[in-house]
Amino acid sequence: MGSVHHEPAGGPTFEPLIQVDMEIKTFVSAWQHCDYVSTYMARMISQKRSDSVRHSNLFSSAFNELLEVAFRTRHAEGELACRVSRQGATDRIELTIPCVPEERQFYQEAVAQVAGFEARERYLNSVSGDLAPSREVVLLELAVDYNATLRVEEAEGDAIKLVVDLPLEGLQH
């Protein structure tokens, strides 16, 4: 299956900043990879922000959650691709994750719920509930606490691409 990702005609152009690819087997071999990758990429992309240290901390915080979601993939083969690009105050993370068909459906449903009106309420209910946070809750939190917008795109092979726009400059102070 070919990639179906296209910027809308006349839409903003995101300039690529950095891309890190890893075999999914390597990635899931150690939990700390989520922390390493999120911290490294956050530092690399934050230097030209108005407050690089603060931006790096915020970006790492949000990106680590996405990587922790990806870590729980049930697909043993393929590549994890993390790409960050920028347009003005918004940083875009494109995370291509190998996944089985049921996971594809999960991501599509989860992202649809994040976009729903009750996202904040759903998130609060999850915090006050008894269950450990699900992957869906993690995505909700990105929308609620970081004003992120999320969408899912098709990717080549057994993979899905999660596109997350983070307007972190607007969150400063």
Added chain:
Amino acid sequence: MSPYILHPRFKAQYDPNNQEFSISGVVRPQAIDELGPSLALLRDAISCVRGVLYVNVKRLTQMNNAAFHAFSRVIIDACRARPDLRFVVITSSVVGWTSRKFGRLSGIEPNVTVEEYDSEFYPGQGFLEEGGFVPILRTQTKMTWRHERAILPRHGMRPGIVMADICCGIGDFAVLVQKEFQPSRIVALDHSISSLDYARRVMREFDIRGIEYTYGDASEMLLDEAQFDLVTCRHSLQIFNRPELILKELYRICKPGGRVYITNEKNSHCLGEPRAESIRWTYNEVAKLFAHFEMDVELGPKSRRYLMEAGFEDIRVESFMVTNLDGDPQDFADVIEAWADVYAGEMAAKRGDGPEFVARFRQGFQDHIFAALHPKGYAGWPIWIASGRRPQ
């Protein structure tokens, strides 16, 4: 073995005297079991306290959702089991996500409140950070720079280094360093948002590159360990009530083999001729006034001791005197006038000084200005410079 296992990256503590549970560092567990001892400590703390439990997360740099949920669960359960108990979560305005994330808890449980740790923790400094003081800060830096540009290379300054300027204020020192020495990177940190806004505006207007201004608390910085060849902190230890905490942080972010450079004053040694007696009396009183607000403007000659006690080696100390002969004597006079306005104005009033004291106090500043502008006069403001090397 992973370094994560050798060195846990977070620490949880409970202080029964202050009824404060604190958690700091990076908390990104894969499984909640990894948090077992910390969660047990929080539960124990809850069972011991009455009234309020403070949950201090101001040094928490990262926490994943799994950990946040686990700690929140304990707090929410406690709110429901013990309605008599209040929780005050203390976050840091420096760590952008904490207030938003922990703030959600107060929407769930009314017994949880979230307070953002901020500049109120810097006693007295507000006097020196009002907008009107900016031109004086610029003049002060212009006056000290004439001396420091020659002194800095003896304390580790050289082209191409990576440096941090902590408590950078309006950023003018960082700009001068960038132009003169071309370090490869300068990270300049301050806790005053208005000063940083000013610094960024200057950087934009003059198209200055290579300086990253960042908002932060000098005693608890987000900056990583051991990343700077030179760390400067000018005229700032003297206005913190616990300078040793700042030094500990300066040491932490300095590379092994790198140097930390500090400048401080000894205000009672400001001098002038003629009218020396009146000037001496007033500056002795300046030192006492600052001491009242827990600031030690006599710190300069104590720098060596502070650096030694913080673990530095190869400590170098020198001093210089900014005088009315360095440049335009009016610059010197303008600085003293600004000091008089703040010290004999707002600060004296806040201490509750009477009109008789204030009149004599102000007269010493006027006499210092008189000395500075007198055709045969001499007026001085001494500064102590000290630097130490972080051991390899």
